[in-house]
Amino acid sequence: MPLKKFSFSKHSIAYLLTVVVILFLIGSIFFFDSQTIFTEQLIFSTVHEIEKELNGYLNPISKSLQKIREDGINDKININSEPSLNKYFIPLLKASKNISSIKYFDNSGHQYLLYKENKTFVSTFRIEKTFNNEVVWKRWKDVNKQISEWKQNIEKDPIRQNWANYFKSQTKSDSIFWLKGRGFVDVSSEEITAISFGKINQTDTIFGCGIGVKINNMISSLPELNLYSNPKIFLINSRNHIIPISMDYNKKNEDLAADKLSDPLVVSFLSTWKDLGSDSTSFTLDYNNDIWWGQVIPFEISKSNLKLAVAVSESQLIFAYLFNTYVITAILIIILIIITIVFFRRRAKKIKPGEKLTESELKQLLEEGESKFFELKSSLRWDYREEKVNKKLEEVIIKSISAFNNSEGGYLVIGIDDDKNILGLNNDYASLKKNDADYFELHLRNLIGSAFTVRYSARKININFITIDNKEICVIKIEKGEYPLFLKTTDKNGKQIEKFYVRSGNSSQEIGSLTEINDYIKVRFNSENN
Incomplete structure (x- = not known):
């Protein structure tokens, strides 16, 4: 009797290749896990992973702001009417899930604010150089679809915040400045704001534009930040002001100068960093009977003179490393088990002649x-x-x-x-x-x-x-x-x-x-x- 011919189906080949790849990955994980890992290596890799994630999140914001500035300089944005501003900015806000608000104003008293709220857009527009504590809000479903309108008395101007006067001298610069912003509905909707200024061609009109990003939304979108419990992460701008990302601070206090912070760990962090020479080398500090690792590195994003500062406790660094290692291994093993079960079920079904074929x-x-x-x-x-x-x-x-x-x-x-x-x-x-x-x-x-x-x-x-x-x-x-x-x-x-x-x-x-x-x-x- 002739020898039986053995053949492999496409599914069998795919299964075998998948098993080989998964086993190789699991072996690689355990190989690298067996190597000695030092804490300074963990803080270095953590900081640079956070830098990469933040850059990926904020860089599109910077590019959107640069486009707004260019269109403003070329007089493509009509600041004289709210419908014209809505026509330009609502599609921009609708297209980006990361942008939460837009501010636009000029030295002639035109002031415009637009922010997202529950799939609608809320705007205010006025032409006045002084703020009289009254704001007229309008809610929009789309560019030309107004839903409602109401008035509100508030203490602080929601458009021309204090920071808006800091950079009027920068109208000829295409630099972008990052600052801590303020929410418009409640204190919990804190923002960081990217701002830029320009001068409309052939005129004396100076305008400012700003894009707000909700801090909570940004944190939830960055996987590396969610690995740690209460890490201290913030940006430092060229005026030595802190832009909080994950840290404690007084939300009612607009002054976030480095020498007026309320978070004792951040104060100790900045003091240690300056004492060691303000370079990008990682360092340690003792706080509440725990060792914290920190690092400050340049944060390059669209000509913004920023630094990224990160502080994480040593215990959290080690836990996150082990968690990542074993969770990834467990996931690969589960995938391997599921693939094996599916493969053998298909195979059992294939080799068992049964009812009529469908x-x-x-x-x-x-x-x-x-x-x-x-x-x-x-x-x-x-x-x-x-x-x-x-x-x-x-x-x-x-x-x-x-x-x-x-x-x-x-x-x-x-x-x-x-x-x-x-x-x-x-x-x-x-x-x-x-x-x-x-x-x-x-x-x-x-x-x-x-x-x-x-x-x-x-x-x-x-x-x-x-x-x-x-x-x-x-x-x-x-x-x-x-x-x-x-x-x-x-x-x-x-x-x-x-x-x-x-x-x-x-x-x-x-x-x-x-x-x-x-x-x-x-x-x-x-x-x-x-």
């Missing part, structure tokens, strides 16, 4: 290819090479049916070639007396009945038709036989002989030796029936 099940078997339980045939009797009827092909179909019966059963599909091209049954239909599926099935059952008895055809053969790409395909389900089938055929001398076929790998093979046939039948049929 179209999706047939497509799945086609993806996996021919096997011990699945075989493809181009036609029942139409010879595609000779382009005519060839009744010898009918014998090939009967041979495959006997092989499935003598093995474990399976599916024989007619109308798809070995390359999985969908050929259909039209040529076979046209070769019969009636050109339809019913007569095709009747003819096929007559062939099976003549070869193996009508009783066998009725009990062990199930035939159904599936349409794929508008072409009918015949699917024959052959159940595992209760007794052996021998195929009667004629040899070269015209003498009738019997042959015995079984499934071997993805083909039907003859067992020629009488001794082998008897041994096979004894194991396959007699032992099972007993």
Whole structure:
């Protein structure tokens, strides 16, 4: 008997490759985990990861502000009316999930503020150089769709905050300045603000523009920041003011000068940093019986002269490192387990001949290819090479049916070639007396009945038709036989002989030796029936 051919389906190859990759990743994690890691290395990598995440978050904000400044200089922003400002700024605010507010004003008294709130936009606009504590707010669904309007008396000007007067001398500079901003609805909506100034071409009009970013939204969007409990993270601008990201400070106090902070740890951090020479080397400080690691590095973003300062306790650094290592390992192991379960379930489903095939099940078997339980045939009797009827092909179909019966059963599909091209049954239909599926099935059952008895055809053969790409395909389900089938055929001398076929790998093979046939039948049929 020929040796069984082993073949791997696409799913098997994909599974094996996935397992190899996951095992390699797990091995790499444990290899690097076995190497000695020092705390100064952890703070260095932490600070630079935070820098990368912050840059990715804030850099688009800077680019949006630069575009606003360029359009203002070129007089593309009409500051004389609220509808014109809404037409320019609402689409900008709608397109960015990170921008929470926009301020725009000039030295002629035009003042405009727009911020997002629950999928709507709230604006205020006025033309006056002095603030009289009254603000008229308008809520918009879209550019020209106003929802409501109301007035509010507030103590501080929401547009021209104190910082707006600091940089009037910078109108010829394209630098962007970052500062701590203020929320407009409640104190909890604290912002950091990027501002820039310019002068409209051919005029004496000086304008300022600012973009606000909610601190809470930014923190929740940065994965590295969420690894630590109460880290101290802030920016330091060129005026030595603190821009808080994750730190304690008095929200009602607008003065965030480095020498007027309320957070004792940040004060100690800045003092230690200056005492050590204000360079980017990492350093330690003792605070509340814990060792804290800190580092200050230049933060390059759109010509902004900023520094990024980070302080994290040593215990949190080590915990985060171990957490990352073992969580990633656990996730990879879980993925490996899930993939293994899915693979073997698919495999179990594939090798178990059951009820009639559905179209999706047939497509799945086609993806996996021919096997011990699945075989493809181009036609029942139409010879595609000779382009005519060839009744010898009918014998090939009967041979495959006997092989499935003598093995474990399976599916024989007619109308798809070995390359999985969908050929259909039209040529076979046209070769019969009636050109339809019913007569095709009747003819096929007559062939099976003549070869193996009508009783066998009725009990062990199930035939159904599936349409794929508008072409009918015949699917024959052959159940595992209760007794052996021998195929009667004629040899070269015209003498009738019997042959015995079984499934071997993805083909039907003859067992020629009488001794082998008897041994096979004894194991396959007699032992099972007993």
